[in-house]
Amino acid sequence: MFQETGWQKRKSVPRTHYVDGSIYASEATFRTEVERIFHRTWQLVCHESELPEIGDFRTTEIAGTPLIVVRGPDRKVRTLLNVCSHRGARIVNQASGNTKRFTCFYHLWAYDTAGQCVHIPRPEGYAGANVSAEDCDLNQFRTEVAGGLVFVSLGTKGPSLKDFLGRSLDAFQSVPSGPRKLEVFHIHRAVLKSNWKAWMETNLDLYHEYMHVVLRRTQMTAAPMSDRKVEFFKHGHAGVGGLKGNYGNVKSWSVRGEVEPLPGLAPTDFRFVDLFPNASIIARGTVMRIDVAIPVSPHLTILECRGLGVAGEPASDRAVRIKHHNQHWGPFSRNLPEDAFAAENAESNFGTGQVRSQLIAREENGTGQDDALLRNFYAAWRKATGIDPAALERRHG
Amino acid sequence: MARTASPANFDAVRDLVGELCDCLDREDFAAFLERCHPDFQYEIRAYSPELRRDMTWFCQNRSELSALMAMLPEQVRIPAKLLRHVSVRRISAGDRTTRLTAESTFVALRTAETGETSVLACGKYFDEFVQKRGVLTLIARTTVLDTRDLGQGIHVPI
Numbered sequence: 250m251f252q253e254t255g256w257q258k259r260k261s262v263p264r265t266h267y268v269d270g271s272i273y274a275s276e277a278t279f280r281t282e283v284e285r286i287f288h289r290t291w292q293l294v295c296h297e298s299e300l301p302e303i304g305d306f307r308t309t310e311i312a313g314t315p316l317i318v319v320r321g322p323d324r325k326v327r328t329l330l331n332v333c334s335h336r337g338a339r340i341v342n343q344a345s346g347n348t349k350r351f352t353c354f355y356h357l358w359a360y361d362t363a364g365q366c367v368h369i370p371r372p373e374g375y376a377g378a379n380v381s382a383e384d385c386d387l388n389q390f391r392t393e394v395a396g397g398l399v400f401v402s403l404g405t406k407g408p409s410l411k412d413f414l415g416r417s418l419d420a421f422q423s424v425p426s427g428p429r430k431l432e433v434f435h436i437h438r439a440v441l442k443s444n445w446k447a448w449m450e451t452n453l454d455l456y457h458e459y460m461h462v463v464l465r466r467t468q469m470t471a472a473p474m475s476d477r478k479v480e481f482f483k484h485g486h487a488g489v490g491g492l493k494g495n496y497g498n499v500k501s502w503s504v505r506g507e508v509e510p511l512p513g514l515a516p517t518d519f520r521f522v523d524l525f526p527n528a529s530i531i532a533r534g535t536v537m538r539i540d541v542a543i544p545v546s547p548h549l550t551i552l553e554c555r556g557l558g559v560a561g562e563p564a565s566d567r568a569v570r571i572k573h574h575n576q577h578w579g580p581f582s583r584n585l586p587e588d589a590f591a592a593e594n595a596e597s598n599f600g601t602g603q604v605r606s607q608l609i610a611r612e613e614n615g616t617g618q619d620d621a622l623l624r625n626f627y628a629a630w631r632k633a634t635g636i637d638p639a640a641l642e643r644r645h646g
Numbered sequence: 647m648a649r650t651a652s653p654a655n656f657d658a659v660r661d662l663v664g665e666l667c668d669c670l671d672r673e674d675f676a677a678f679l680e681r682c683h684p685d686f687q688y689e690i691r692a693y694s695p696e697l698r699r700d701m702t703w704f705c706q707n708r709s710e711l712s713a714l715m716a717m718l719p720e721q722v723r724i725p726a727k728l729l730r731h732v733s734v735r736r737i738s739a740g741d742r743t744t745r746l747t748a749e750s751t752f753v754a755l756r757t758a759e760t761g762e763t764s765v766l767a768c769g770k771y772f773d774e775f776v777q778k779r780g781v782l783t784l785i786a787r788t789t790v791l792d793t794r795d796l797g798q799g800i801h802v803p804i
Binding site: 299307343344345433434435436437438439440441460461462463499500501568571572575579580581582583585586587589590591593 | 690692694695696697698701702703704705709710712713714716717720721722723724794795796797798799800801804
């Protein structure tokens with residue numbers, strides 16, 4: 250039985266200011282999310298620097314759909330279904346590489362980088378069934394690049410990437426697409442025992458900085474809370490400006506003056522944008538992190554994190570930038586393991602249905618530690634899924 | 647070509663690698679650092695098949711590491727203990743008899759407070775030691791991880 254707390258009994262909290270615990274645990278809700286969100290919206294799959302040369306490819310997945318992202322001879326980036334048209338085998342099993350064609354290991358069917366089936370061994374055997382290579386191309390998905398970020402949409406309809414992003418990346422306009430391009434130097438993936446939304450909440454929840462000893466020291470007093478400003482964009486994206494970091498407040502850390510900040514940023518600047526549904530772009534003066542929460546099941550999420558520096562910079566500068574990255578982010582950092590702990594810890598209650606609901610009710614006029622980012626996320630989630638995230642009455646019958 | 651260390655040094659290196667693991671397992675970082683040279687450098691690396699290059703995931707000198715470990719009581723962490731099972735594969739001496747290197751494999755097991763044990767990570771230690779006035783200290787450790795999915799991640803040296 251759920252033990253109702255006072256605010257739940259009073260039922261006076263606006264429905265936009267809490268979410269039902271069942272949205273993290275329900276198999277049906279998860280299937281709806283995959284179908285109506287992940288199969289329809291633009292998904293960030295990699296950074297352009299991971300595909301610098303013609304023939305370079307990366308494999309990834311969107312909510313269980315295996316993909317090959319590849320740069321063709323025309324330098325265009327395309328995304329192909331990583332499933333052989335013949336017997337359904339995974340064609341490419343390595344994370345990256347360079348090739349002119351993809352050959353399935355099973356029966357040696359081969360595809361070019363545009364997904365055209367270019368070779369079937371002993372094709373005459375299919376003549377009786379009217380099957381030829383022209384019928385067997387790989388599915389190709391809409392792929393576009395913005396500011397160096399490669400996005401894929403599994404859906405054939407929906408907005409263009411330009412419309413989808415709107416002005417959400419303006420805060421980084423000078424960073425990823427400026428004259429000094431960025432490149433990925435760090436990538437790590439971790440399977441979290443958590444719903445994907447629980448991870449996203451760690452990025453959307455400004456109030457949770459109390460959890461991080463490093464943020465208590467470097468961030469909460471670095472600039473007035475009133476300087477912070479939440480900004481909303483079309484399609485559920487949101488960001489925050491006005492955040493600062495006094496990194497010298499941690500013993501043995503520098504104030505980040507030993508290397509050039511990223512273009513357009515001061516060393517103390519901290520900006521982030523959350524792209525609905527599952528990507529976060531975060532810059533801390535000298536270094537950038539991009540993370541994507543890839544849903545596997547209601548209770549499992551692949552967290553994929555990237556660190557980015559300035560392309561072509563001297564090794565000594567890169568080493569400093571990596572050091573800055575690893576202070577907050579990466580598997581041995583001070584902050585990221587705490588966020589992952591929070592996501593898994595909360596899941597241990599959501600997942601068993603022991604949490605009736607959670608509050609997202611802080612109001613600070615879009616400054617300070619307002620929960621407006623969380624409410625904006627769940628408004629977009631409701632619009633996409635058609636499910637009321639505060640559907641407590643389902644429990645009351 | 648590197649020379650094989652003398653049997654006495656071989657034993658001392660093997661013992662010190664074991665002691666260092668014991669210190670880390672106990673989270674006695676002061677004792678760990680006592681066994682490290684003042685110029686100690688610690689690094690954790692992993693190869694990324696996605697990027698097709700090596701990555702540095704942690705790089706700290708002795709004082710930096712000491713400061714981070716002092717902050718540990720304030721970090722939010724999984725209540726669990728680690729056990730490092732280590733096997734020294736080879737020990738060699740450089741041009742100077744005061745410098746020794748060791749390559750070891752390790753498996754780190756994590757035991758939760760519920761008693762459940764799981765494999766956290768495996769990889770290799772590439773250690774460099776200095777011997778001065780009969781005292782052996784660790785001056786550099788590069789931990790090269792095979793494991794790249796570390797779940798939540800960890801706040802301590804592996």
